[in-house]
Amino acid sequence: MIIRREGPGDRPEILAVVEAAFPEPVEAKLLRELFASREYIPALSLVAEAANGEILGHVITTRGWIGKANSLGLGPIAVAPGYQRQGVGSALMHATIAAANGMGEPSLVVLGSTEYYPRFGFVPADSMGINPPDPSWGSHFMALALDAYAPGVHGQFKYSEPFNHL
Numbered sequence: 001m002i003i004r005r006e007g008p009g010d011r012p013e014i015l016a017v018v019e020a021a022f023p024e025p026v027e028a029k030l031l032r033e034l035f036a037s038r039e040y041i042p043a044l045s046l047v048a049e050a051a052n053g054e055i056l057g058h059v060i061t062t063r064g065w066i067g068k069a070n071s072l073g074l075g076p077i078a079v080a081p082g083y084q085r086q087g088v089g090s091a092l093m094h095a096t097i098a099a100a101n102g103m104g105e106p107s108l109v110v111l112g113s114t115e116y117y118p119r120f121g122f123v124p125a126d127s128m129g130i131n132p133p134d135p136s137w138g139s140h141f142m143a144l145a146l147d148a149y150a151p152g153v154h155g156q157f158k159y160s161e162p163f164n165h166l
């Protein structure tokens with residue numbers, strides 16, 4: 001398996017993986033909108049590809065903000081049901097973090113399972129002074145300080161526009 005940027009022609013297969021991984025169509029709709037948004041970042045839309053060329057998983061990270069400061073919002077991430085819990089998601093997460101560090105980005109946030117994301121270093125976002133757009137998200141809203149993190153950037157996180165359509 002390799003992790004690489006999404007390439008031309010990958011999107012139908014990526015969307016099929018996302019539709020298979022999530023029971024509801026919400027995430028696939030969000031992903032379509034993120035692909036079309038101004039906040040789309042080509043270097044942060046990554047696929048996991050098997051040796052036979054099959055796409056096993058995908059993760060996207062788009063521009064977000066803490067107040068006026070740049071940050072990043074991760075998600076959706078999806079692994080094809082037949083390949084889950086075999087390390088594909090972890091490989092996508094590590095590749096995203098490495099790519100974001102390489103770009104000099106300061107921070108990455110995610111809304112998701114408190115069982116999954118802490119293993120990659122995510123902590124409750126409020127412990128870093130980053131507040132969720134919706135207070136009810138509580139500890140499910142997590143953040144990761146990247147190499148260029150500047151303590152003191154506090155405030156409410158703003159996702160890219162498509163997240164407002166959820």
Ligand SMILES: CC(C)(COP(=O)(O)OP(=O)(O)OC[C@H]1O[C@@H](n2cnc3c(N)ncnc32)[C@H](O)[C@@H]1OP(=O)(O)O)[C@@H](O)C(=O)NCCC(=O)NCCS
Binds near residue numbers: 080
């Ligand atoms: C969540 C998801 C992306 C993880 O990818 P994956 O390839 O299955 O995960 P990995 O194999 O890298 O898992 C690493 C570890 O996390 C655990 N894990 C996997 N999915 C998990 C989940 N949803 N919740 C909690 N732990 C999870 C695995 O058991 C494994 O633990 P271990 O190392 O102790 O054995 C994938 O399962 C998926 O697509 N799920 C459906 C869609 C979804 O829920 N997306 C995330 C929304 S927040």
